Amino acid sequence: MSEFKILEIKKNIFEDNNHQADLLRKDLEESNTFLLNLMSSPGSGKTTTLMRTIEELQDDFKIGVMEADIDSAVDANTISKTKAKVIQIHTGGMCHLDADMTRQGIESLGVDNLDLVVLENVGNLVCPAEFDTGSVKNAMILSVPEGDDKPLKYPLMFSICDVLLINKIDVIKYFDFDLEACKKHVKKLNPNIKIIPISSQTGEGMDEWCNWLSDEAKRWTNKN
Amino acid sequence: MHEITILVQLVKLVEKEAKVNEIAEKIDTIVVQVGQLSSIIPKYLIEYYPNVTDGTPLQGSKLEVEIILANGLCHHCDKVFHIVKHKGKCPICGAKDWEMLSGQEFILKEIKIRENTQ
Numbered sequence: 001m002s003e004f005k006i007l008e009i010k011k012n013i014f015e016d017n018n019h020q021a022d023l024l025r026k027d028l029e030e031s032n033t034f035l036l037n038l039m040s041s042p043g044s045g046k047t048t049t050l051m052r053t054i055e056e057l058q059d060d061f062k063i064g065v066m067e068a069d070i071d072s073a074v075d076a077n078t079i080s081k082t083k084a085k086v087i088q089i090h091t092g093g094m095c096h097l098d099a100d101m102t103r104q105g106i107e108s109l110g111v112d113n114l115d116l117v118v119l120e121n122v123g124n125l126v127c128p129a130e131f132d133t134g135s136v137k138n139a140m141i142l143s144v145p146e147g148d149d150k151p152l153k154y155p156l157m158f159s160i161c162d163v164l165l166i167n168k169i170d171v172i173k174y175f176d177f178d179l180e181a182c183k184k185h186v187k188k189l190n191p192n193i194k195i196i197p198i199s200s201q202t203g204e205g206m207d208e209w210c211n212w213l214s215d216e217a218k219r220w221t222n223k224n
Numbered sequence: 225m226h227e228i229t230i231l232v233q234l235v236k237l238v239e240k241e242a243k244v245n246e247i248a249e250k251i252d253t254i255v256v257q258v259g260q261l262s263s264i265i266p267k268y269l270i271e272y273y274p275n276v277t278d279g280t281p282l283q284g285s286k287l288e289v290e291i292i293l294a295n296g297l298c299h300h301c302d303k304v305f306h307i308v309k310h311k312g313k314c315p316i317c318g319a320k321d322w323e324m325l326s327g328q329e330f331i332l333k334e335i336k337i338r339e340n341t342q
Binding site: 005 | 226229230233234236237240241245247252253256261263328329330331332333334335336337338339
């Protein structure tokens with residue numbers, strides 16, 4: 001005969017990852033490295049936006065990029081045309097990066113001589129939102145063709161980001177995209193989020209975005 | 225779509241707890257609580273559980289899922305209401321201005337352990 005004993009745990013399942021993320025942030029603070037976690041759907045323009053951002057900021061910061069994908073090195077090859085130091089991370093089928101994988105990426109990139117590192121997360125609006133990577137700030141890109149209803153469909157992603165870039169704003173007239181409605185949905189989920197409409201093609205809004213990123217990175221690395 | 229990676233995270237946490245409490249050999253059932261608005265689908269958690277736990281100390285154990293209802297606190301009339309049932313609108317005053325009190329959880333509630341008796 002056997003009977004049961006109940007061991008009460010009551011712990012958030014993401015707790016271990018959250019703890020690892022906090023440890024990574026602490027290490028990044030000590031090494032004066034700012035880490036941005038950049039998230040979006042596939043095809044929203046993460047890599048193009050990143051190329052432009054690197055061009056704007058490469059004289060002020062020593063930039064590193066970690067490209068995370070399930071497979072391929074397409075994005076890393078594109079970024080390697082800039083002055084940024086780049087590595088490709090393969091998640092091996094996983095649809096997001098967790099704090100452990102981010103730490104491995106940081107260690108293989110080597111951040112001793114870098115002060116601004118961007119993690120280009122796997123293109124996905126669900127799983128990356130659930131896993132704290134250890135980044136200092138979270139940014140996401142929503143592109144106009146995806147539709148203004150995405151904040152309603154993927155609320156968690158919009159809730160955890162510090163900044164939202166609404167990309168491809170140059171083609172808004174061809175799409176049924178209500179910018180004000182979109183902003184309203186997002187602000188309801190996350191009143192503190194900064195929203196910047198941009199076009200990584202025409203450069204519209206890129207100054208405001210780069211200024212935001214530059215200010216945040218300088219504050220973190222005590223570089224004024 | 226993301227239930228497998230979430231299960232991997234659950235297994236990690238249970239393995240840690242099992243080690244601390246020295247119960248690895250005796251795990252019968254894992255009980256988790258999932259918020260109604262957590263975007264985690266209980267059906268898939270249960271379906272993939274045997275695959276994810278294969279080869280771990282949890283192999284052969286069962287998974288039970290409890291649902292935590294999505295409740296909101298209305299900012300206008302201070303009433304607590306069921307967000308999903310009332311489609312995000314306070315049933316008392318009709319306001320859409322509320323804060324979420326529950327519904328986004330993913331919690332390891334308890335581990336049921338077999339205790340052999342004579």
